[in-house]
Amino acid sequence: MRLINTNQLSLMLIVFITCSAVYLSLIVTKSHLVDQYQRAYLSLSDSLIQSRENLYYFNHQDNKAYDVYSSQLVNADLKASFLSERLENDQAHWLSRFLISSDEAISYAKNTQVGASTLINDLETSLRLKVSYEYSALTTLLLEEKLLSTLPALEDKLYVSQFTLTGLMESPPSRYLKTQPEFKSLSNYIAFRERIKVESKNKEKDIFTNNVKQMLTQQNSYWLSQAESIKNHMFITVVLFICAIAAYFYLQLRERLRQTLVIKRDLFNSEKEKSKLALVAEHAHDAILITDKDGILTWANQSFCTLSGYQLNEVLGKKPGNILQGEKTSKDDINRISTAIKNGASIESELVNYHKNGTEYWIDIAITPTFDLEGSLEQFIAVERDITKRKALEIDLADAAKQAEVSNKAKSTFLATMSHELRTPLNGILGMAQIIESNIKDPEQHKQINVLLESGDHLLSLLNDILDFSKIEQNKLELNCEDFNFKDVINPITSTYIPICEDRGLNLIINNEIGPNTVFKGDKPRIRQIIFNLISNAVKFTHDGSITLLFNHTLTVKKETGITIQIKDSGIGIRQERLEKIFDPFIQAESSTTRQYGGTGLGLAIVKQLVDVMGGDISVNSTEGKGTTFTIVIPLETSIKQATVENKDHSPRTNIEETKTPTNLSILIAEDNKVNALVAKMFCQRLGHQVTIAENGQIALDILQESSFDLIIMDNHMPIMDGITATQIIRNKLKLSTVIFACTADVFQEAHDNFIAAGANYILTKPLQEQSFLDAINHHKIKIERNKSSHQPKTNIIELKRYSKDKITTLALTEAELTLEPLIEICGDDIEIRNEFLTSFINTSEESITSLITAYDKKDIDNIRLHSHSIKGMAGNFDAHRLVESASSIEKDAKMGMLPKLNDIQQLINLLEVNIQQATRLMENKSDKKQGDVNINA
Structure with a gap:
């Protein structure tokens, strides 16, 4: 079992500390919300109890008191409703639901709201009854006084007084009293007063039997329990958080101690190694020289004395070049070495030296500067090797030597970066195969070339899958948003898979319900990659029947415009227990799938990750033995472009200035690999362009100082000068605005960003595809044509002529x-x-x-x-x-x-x-x- 190292453990602790901090912040937030709700319900409880008590001390003659009491009841009702609605609305938001809004809280809140509303309605009714009773009683007294002052008979006055007091009497003693209008009004008000008295007693009974107090008690008990639970969680989380921080600092202290021990061990080994190197340098076959920063010799080994014929005391304190170089020594090489020494740069060269006795001999010299801790130039170390015999052979075999130099450069490039070289030969294979395929008419040879193209495409697909998965895992995958028409996504699928399905006896059905004039804004190549991966799986696992592709407009869950993509097949299907993990990397539907059908198991994982990055959703539905359906919803911005103009013979025609690809461009290709250069050149020539090849960035700069071009295609990894440096010089020193396409095998975003930062306009990724090259030219068409019209390219043609x-x-x-x-x-x-x-x-x-x-x-x-x-x-x-x-x-x-x-x-x-x-x-x-x-x- 492999042990977890300190860095991994530290990373795990950092993740735990971060998660603990997030969880602690959520607990604090929850505590704050619980406290808010607890206070709110306590306030509501106090308000309802106070309202019930205030009813009995209410003065109906004080109009202001009536308004205040009514407002108090309304506010209590609104508060109960607000608290219930807020808890219920919070249930729709995941964070609020997680923090505070549970089903139990909502149930308590609804019950409390119902009870509070009932109580408040009863209190309002009782208030109205009390006011009405007071009003009827006062009116009764006024009518009684009027009758007592106007009635002549003493019996009638006594009857009125008793009737007003009790409200229950027999018929009036005199006919005269019955006919009085005031007596009739008095009778009505007394009946109204007695009825209100009965209703008031019933309503008071309802108020005292209302269970809202118990509901509020339950509600407050719930929030108290929540607060207590939060305190417990907070205590445990704080303890774990402190422990994790202590463990992290302990690990860091232990790691620093370990690094100190490693440094001491490395210093010891370094001193030991220096002793060995000194012994090796002294007895090495190659001549080794050390000079100061001005090129004055300070030390040389015995092999130098043997090679040059000079003793060490004869050359110390002098410049070796002044002693060893002579008439046939190349002035250009001397100037290059002198310039490198002045600039403090490394340099390698081959040049003629002279022995003390005057004999010529060739050396291969490598000069390397060394720097002190502050970065200042300290000295130079030169290694010289006698290559006289080899140079004699090179002179006789000049062509072979040139070929060897090219091979050596190719080998150096291969050793420099493996990812670059994996794609470089693939670029040559696919490029030449495409060129050959377009020129072959023989059906059998055409079939063989198609096999080569399919195999190359499969290899490229596997490499792209691995690279895409690596970029996704490192969060380095970025989307390129551009306007596109959906037919540009469907057409390559149609042209690729219709013949494949026909060969396998499958029926490919494409239902495109997306309007032809709809323009989407998104990453067209990635959307195409998603569909290709899914249809490739469908073709692989379908032996007979059909494959159906459905495309239509849709609205996402968030009400965003987008598209729905559905790929349905009648293939072998997927078992239900395997569906949950079907989008995991390196997982296939069955354990025997790889043996029977091949594949890496990355296709669906990449599709899932791409859909997630685009903010979309993917789902799968499958029945074993009947087929599988993948459904994808991707949000995309849309707009409607103007319809195309039709000419007189009713054939569609777009604006020529907008769609016509620039032709007859003068193109400079900077590429050190001859196969890649040939492929790029033939691509360009097939499109009617004129091409000039530069083997590295320095040669490209030399050519640009003499000639003008409409377009530059720049490789990155090249000898002498790489593409990024050359691009910077073109922009900053030559001040050229010529469009530059970077053509590189580097697939990670950092490399592309460096090229763009240097001044490149577009990035083409190897293997170079003709369609992607055309898309790039069309994308920068306006700038290319503007630059083209701003200069007259230099040419050797001075008159028109015909060839023999x-x-x-x-x-x-x-x-x-x-x-x-x-x-x-x-x-x-x-x-x-x-x-x-x-x-x-x-x-x-x-x-x-x-x-x-x-x-x-x-x-x-x-x-x-x-x-x-x-x-x-x-x-x-x-x-x-x-x-x-x-x-x-x-x-x-x-x-x-x-x-x-x-x-x-x-x-x-x-x-x-x-x-x-x-x-x-x-x-x-x-x-x-x-x-x-x-x-x-x-």
């Missing part, structure tokens, strides 16, 4: 676009008619080339426009897209009254010539095939 047939055959095959597919659609299998079309293309192209050269010499813009328009129409019939783009660009300039650039005309001529040769080859091939058919039939 031998020269044309040396041009890249990828320049030719002519194929037979468009003609087969028009002419069918009639070879003669096809040959007539090809002959027409050749003749028209020959005439156009001659006419363009003549028109350009005469600066005849109208004729240039006319012939470029004719070439565009002809090329469109043959689906020669690059030829169409080149001719369209020239026609556009001519329409604006500008003379097209010489480079653009020459490029169009070159394209016409290679396609003329392609048309000739197609005619020859078909003629040969036809002749072969005749011989067979014969």
Whole structure:
């Protein structure tokens, strides 16, 4: 069992201390809330009891007292309702529910609210009855006084007095009394007074039997118990918190003691090692020299004396170069070494030295500066090796030596960073395979190349999965938010998986209910990655049936706009007990899945993490043997773009200025790996761009000082000068605003951020993909074209010319676009008619080339426009897209009254010539095939 080390234990203690602090803060918060509710309910209890007592001391003649008492009752009712509603509303918020709002508290609060409301209603009713009783009694007395003063008979007066006092009497003694209106009013008020008296007694009984006091007592007991529980938790948490802090400081003290012991041991070993190194240096075969910071020799070993022929006392206090260098020593190497010594930098070089007897010999010298503790230059250490025999062999085999130097650089690059080199060869494999695949017509070879591409893509997928998972675990995954149309997500899926599903006999159903004019803002590549991972699983585990993809608009739980993605298959399904862990890393649905289907078990884990980072939700529903359904909801900002404009023949057409990819760019590629440079160059050339290669950052800077470019593609890890340094110099010293695409195998965000901070505009990740390159160019199209128009690129072309047939055959095959597919659609299998079309293309192209050269010499813009328009129409019939783009660009300039650039005309001529040769080859091939058919039939 592996023991937990001090750092891990310290980290665990820090996590525990942090959690304890958070928990303690939550307890304090809960204590505060409990205290608030306890005080509130105590206040409510006092208010209700005081209100009940005040009723009996109420003075109905004091209007102000009535308003105060009514307001007191209303406030008590509102307080009870507020406390109940607040506890109930807090139940919807997770933090309040966790801290204070339990079902028991809500139940007590509701009961208290009902009891308080009932009591308050009874008190208000009793108050009204009391006021009414007082009013009726006063009115009765007034009527009695009036009757006593007006009645003439003594019997009637006695009857009125007794009737007013008791309220219960027989009929009046005289008819005269019955007819008096005051007597009738007196009778009504006495009856009203007696009825109010009865109601008041009943209502007082209800008030004294109300159980709100018991409810408030239970409520207060609940909050008291909560406060007591909080005190206990707080005491335990504080004790644990103090213990954890004490343990942490103890571990830190012990770790410092351990580090002190390690330092002492290292110092001892260092001294021991220095003694060994001194012995080695003295007896080493290589010459070792030590000079001060000015290059004055202070020490040399015996091998130096043997190599140079000088004794140590003859060279001490002198500069070795002044003694050993001579006529054939390279001045450039001497200047480089002198500059490095002045700058306090390391340097390696090969140069000619002279023996004391005058004999020439070659040395390989490595000079390294050393610095003191303050960082000041202290001295130089030089190691010299006799390479005279090797240099003699190199002179005889110069080409082999150059190749060896390239191999050595490649090896050094490989040893420098493994992650970089894992992706670098993969870049070459996939890049060349894509280029070869587009030029192969043989079905069998095409199938073999597809196998190579699929294997490479699978390897890239595995590498990306591991890298993505590493970035997610380290919280280094960042989303790139940009505007995109959802069809850009669906189209690659359709083109990739429809043929795969057809080969496996599966039916791929895509239901896209998202409007075509909807624009989303989010990380399009990551959304595409989520769908690819899930559909890849669906294809892997589905043997027959169908796979259905559903996309539609939705609202998330938080009422945010977004999309719902559903991937449903009729595959083998997943057992219910495995569903809970299906999104865990390295977990698959069955233990035999890896053996039977392969995979790392990271795909679904990455999907889950990506969805979480986007703030979305993923769920899975599966029945074993019937299939699986994954449902994803991702919040995305949306907007509606204007519909596309339709032309006269009703074909959709967007704004050319907005969608057309820039063409005929001059591109500088800084890349030390020849395969990667070739792949990047051929990608660019296939798109109609001109490419210059620089093997490192320094060469790229030298080229930029002489020439201007529309775009720079900069690798990172290169000898002599890396890409980040070169980018900084381009921005800060050369002051160039040229768009720079960093093309690197570094996949972590820090490396990308460093490149962006240095001045790069965009990051392309190896292996380089043609579509991602096109997306990057389109994304920075405006800036590229603005920079392009601000300078006139330097060129060696001074006049238009045609190439000889031998020269044309040396041009890249990828320049030719002519194929037979468009003609087969028009002419069918009639070879003669096809040959007539090809002959027409050749003749028209020959005439156009001659006419363009003549028109350009005469600066005849109208004729240039006319012939470029004719070439565009002809090329469109043959689906020669690059030829169409080149001719369209020239026609556009001519329409604006500008003379097209010489480079653009020459490029169009070159394209016409290679396609003329392609048309000739197609005619020859078909003629040969036809002749072969005749011989067979014969």
